[in-house]
Amino acid sequence: MSQTLLRDLAARVDGEVRFDAGSRADYAHDASNYRQVPIGVVVPRNVDAAVEAVAVCREHGVPVFSRGGGTSLAGQCCNTGVVIDWSKYCRRLVSADPERQRALVEPGACLDDLNAELSKFKLMVGPKPSTHDTCTIGGMIGNNSCGASAQAYGKMADSVIRMEVLTYDGTRMWVGPTSKEEYDRILAEGGRRAEIYRAAYDLVQENLALIRTRYPDIPRRISGYNLDALLPEKGFNFARALVGSESTLVTVLQAEISLVPVPAYQSLVVLGYDDIAAAGDAVPTVARHEPLALEGIDDTLIDLARVEHVAKQGVLSELPEGSGWLMVRFGGDTREEADERADRLLSDIHRSEHGPGVSFLDDPGEEERLWKVREAGLGATAYPPGGPDTHEGWEDAAVPPDRLGDYLRDFRGLLEEFDYGSASLYGHFGQGCVHTRIAFDLDDPGGAEKYRRFVERAARLVASYGGSLSGEHGDGQSRGELLPIMFGDEVVQLFGRYKKIFDPDDRMNPGKVASPREAETAVGTPGVFRLDENLDHLGYHPAEPRTYFHYPEDHGRFTHAAARCVGIGKCRSSSGGVMCPSYRVTREEKHATRGRARLLMEMMRGTPGGGEDAVITDGWRSKDVHEALDLCLACKGCRGDCPVNVDMATYKAEFLAHHYHWRPRPLSHYSMGWLPLWARLAAAAPGAVNALTHAPGLDRVVKRAGGVDQRRELPRFASERLTDWFKRRGGPQVDGPSIVLWPDSFTNNFHPAIGRAAVRVLETAGFRVEMPPVPLCCGLTWISTGQLATAGRVLRRTVDALAPRLRAGVPVIALEPSCGAVFRSDAPELLAGDPDVERLSKQTHSLAEFLLDRAPQAITAPPPGTGRTAIAQTHCHQHAIWGFEADTEVLRRVGVQAEVLDEGCCGLAGNFGFERGHYEVSVGAAELGLWPAVRDADPGTTVLADGFSCRTQIEAGTRAKPKHLAELLAELLCPEEAGERTPAAKAPTEVS
Incomplete structure (x- = not known):
């Protein structure tokens, strides 16, 4: 049947239809504990295409459900059916009405992207979940999302004015508040729409008392269907009655939502208490002052x-x-005005004899950085160092805010009773919502049974407080089974009847929230998935493969690293940070860090002991995994930006090492992967090599032989290598503390002027500059192409040669960030347990770090660069491994006003952008931010880029000739010695 369904979908749907193993594996997960493999995936190009997809599925009797950002924590967007992914194409702001403060939006619109479009009107969407950079409007509607801003603006249901929806049987209609006159008109028109309205109206009218009394009257009641929105006093609001239904009733096609003004100014007050429960006690007093947000952290x-x-x-x-x-x-x-509101709060709480400690932040930057600590709660608590992994499953219950302190004490007691006492408690305290991740053992049946007992007890505790099982993340599979504890059997029976009105055959996201079956409604309701079914990790015990890297953060296990992703989806952000450049260009799940991580886990699931229902069964030889990893730039952005530090660059290198074991490799692996060797050979006659590789006609042959895209210009070798220049000048010239300046292959062979500039700066600061006495390499190019056995040998030779200096405590200065990152990060993970490797990791510094730490006096003279402006592109590996703060401080001290670009990866990423098949993604990444930023820079602005790849990419797409920090410092700190770059790289370095 799947082949017939695939054929019909492909023939009739304007979109991408995917039933391949890789796509099904990718969409088998969301951000929850659950895994269900879909039948297939449809990515519609427009709303009408999605309507047609549902029609085809209806003809085949196949379940359907929608997916936005895929960040659901309760299992809402994984199921056995056809999943409609709205996020690639259906993301338009259809129209905006600034005067009436409303907008018409397609369901795939990302919240941050939408708010960026609305910013010109100084308007925004009210609710703002912590996943605001990736979540979609459709997903927020499906889940009735909230976020910290719900304190002021309410839940998503409060923002929805009307929606266009589609039922499984093909009824397409607009829904919203329904007056008596409109209701009568709908009934008079007849048809399926009238049938739905009449049935819903009768259901509510017959059960007014039950609905009015059994729904908790709290700000964060997310669990269950919103039948209370259909009460007469609430305007029989059909739109709000469908918000939060998690794709189990209808498919949302468009939504008209209300907007709110963007606060012009904000202030942040932080109040400190003896413990988190005492902070909970203080919530009612603080909430009276009507803050925009009121969050708790422990x-x-x-x-x-x-x-x-x-x-x-x-x-x-x-x-x-x-x-x-x-x-x-x-x-x-x-x-x-913002500060006055904060002052009134402080005056109020200081009347108490035992008032809290107070911090009143007035620096917007500091406020935002501290706020991000709270937003990062899920990632920070997922893998606590030295402790067991934690999981969702009981992570967002809500109680009346005025009872929060007592609830926190009782809940902490329950955690300790079950030996889960180390869990962190934080959340949206102003509305009584408590987030946590708990160390459930979901790997074996005994742990899963304990998890079940705990959540049943926790549900009864919340119900005793008049609370909601879910205060933000919805029911899905985690809590659907538990709804009778909260609402009672009678209300849950109403949920089943309500579901039956829209979806009598249970084809809309079946088994989640409620079932149309009229049956008993105690825990374990037939038709609703049990909370301990479909657990992702249950039975996942694959045999551990022998690997090259040692994965110290994953207990030395690649299988754990492959399962590290928790699905937050930050890699799907379209702006800010570095990851994930290939996703930003393609908007494809499989080209996001999360998608690749899911595929690696599925690959391991297909090995002995990996579990049942494996989708990918060809292991390291998998074409699906290779296809997804092929567009990974190995930029390491995820190592720094991912909330749980998934390191896809390392995983890719590991995969390639096994994938090509005893098999021919791509030509680029032999050309660019072995670049250090070819560069040493080219040094004998660099002019002749340059002539050969750039001669018309011959250059095409050279590129074809090396697997290089014809649209790329090959870099030119310098006429004299850095190491040769250093020997010619007679080696060290200053009798001071020794340092080793690392002559990486890129600086040494292509841009030696950078190394000469670094020598001048370091010698001016009083250091004896040394270089390795023999040609050495960090192994970067072999690592990035997955030639890990060779990389290990290259690194071993380097470490052995440097060992005497390392043991003497001599620092190593790395000018190329990617090579420094190898020493700091890759080397200890590839050659684990070697004390010299550990020394190399700890003794490797960037130029800026070293100067700040060892020679601050050299950069604290009256700043000669006052008035000079610069924009700086941070190399991705530097961003991930050691950061750019030291560079920023050095630039400040020498009087350079520098803007550090937050435009993501340059897109070249070493060999990636040169390889055939990668050009479009490479330049697409550059066009997303870096190239426009450089082109738009004011004339005379210095462009800084320490990475060889970054400089090469900037020169390829703009007129600028970027500089390394060492070159700029040499100009400013020792201008009398400033020289030109090598003939191969001569050009003005500013934007013209």
């Missing part, structure tokens, strides 16, 4: 943020004394 989360470096240095020092904190945000039309 000391466990803060400790994890410190250990895992979630926060920038110094940010956490802004917290007042305490072990539990409230973060209170106020807004205003002026800075004074």
